[in-house]
Amino acid sequence: MSLLDECIEALGENVHxxxxxxxxxxxxxxxxxxxFTExxxxxxxxxxxxxxxxxxxEIISFLNQNIDEYSNVIYVIWDEGTLPIIQSDLDKVLEVIDDVTAVSFDTWIFSPYSGYVIEIFHxxxxxxxxK
Known part of the structure; x- marks a missing residue:
């Protein structure tokens, strides 16, 4: 089983x-x-x-302080271009963050709906x- 497969399994039903x-x-x-930098x-x-x-x-606190009602729907983007992007919910992603970040070196958790991003650098x- 690949690290991506393990991540998807850890995220459970709420992943697309x-x-x-x-x-x-x-x-x-x-x-x-x-x-973005070059x-x-x-x-x-x-x-x-x-x-x-x-x-x-600290992540939840930042969101609560800066966004009235933030969307829990997020996209996980990895730096490896051959990997898919997955949609899930922020709470679940943060719950299994080690499985999410193990997939590739750098990870972004992006919410276009609420305009926030979390960058997890290697x-x-x-x-x-x-934004």
Whole structure:
């Protein structure tokens, strides 16, 4: 079983693998919502509202402080271009975050509906920000 398969299994019923067309749309939305460096990280100095976080509680606290009602529907995007994008809910993804981040080096949890992203970089740095 691959790490992707293990991740999908850990997420359970509330996971959907996007079609190629939907994947491309999410990538376009993601890239137009946040500035990126040439090496593929979000340019956080150009994101007005962002924070370094290290716990799930800090992520939830940031969202509660900055968004009146945030959407729990998110997309998980990995840096490996051959991997699919999956749709799930934030609570479940955070519950099994080790399975999610094991799939590839860098991971983004993106909500186009509420305009937030969580970037989990392979060196352990985690940031959250609003578009």
């Amino acid at each position: 693998i996007l079609s190629e067309t939907d994947r491309e749309k999410v990538i376009r939305d993601f890239e137009s919502s946040f500035p 090496w593929g990280r979000i340019e956080w100095e150009n994101v007005t509202y962002h924070a370094d976080v290290s716990t799930v509680d 060196d352990g740095e985690v940031k959250i920000g609003l």
